[in-house]
Amino acid sequence: MSTVVASRTDQQPPPVVHAAVMLWLTAVAFGAFETVLMVARELYERTSTVAELLPGAGLRLAVFAGAVFLALRLRRGEGWARWTLAGTLGVFGTLSLVAEPVRWLLAGGSIAEAVAGADAAGLAFAASRTLHVLAVLGAMLLMFQPRATAYFTS
16 A cells, blocks of 8 residues: 655645746746847947847846746745745845836936836836836735745645
């Protein structure tokens, strides 16, 4: 007679973890969209060459791939993925997303003037960045809800 023990990877994650994973994947999608907008603008305005943009785009691609990998591990209930996402993208990633706009505001930038003078690409970028940050913050909150913690510690 054999006994089969279900592992956590055989279990469906609770809805709160599923939602956190979806928010991380949403954040990756917004990040990719922002990268495309930035690269397109740089090339259109001829302020950078493809060769100059490749290292930054490559780094972003690596970060996106890492985030997807971690989100999928999170879904499987691997607690280390939760802490890695929280520390890397939740803290440092969020700081990298908001540092420039905060500096701009502290230097006297006006949101009303920026919106009035923005083109469609600028507005799309601002909307995407806002939703990107909200997705990260939402994922962070959901990952540490009691039901999520129970899933990761079971």
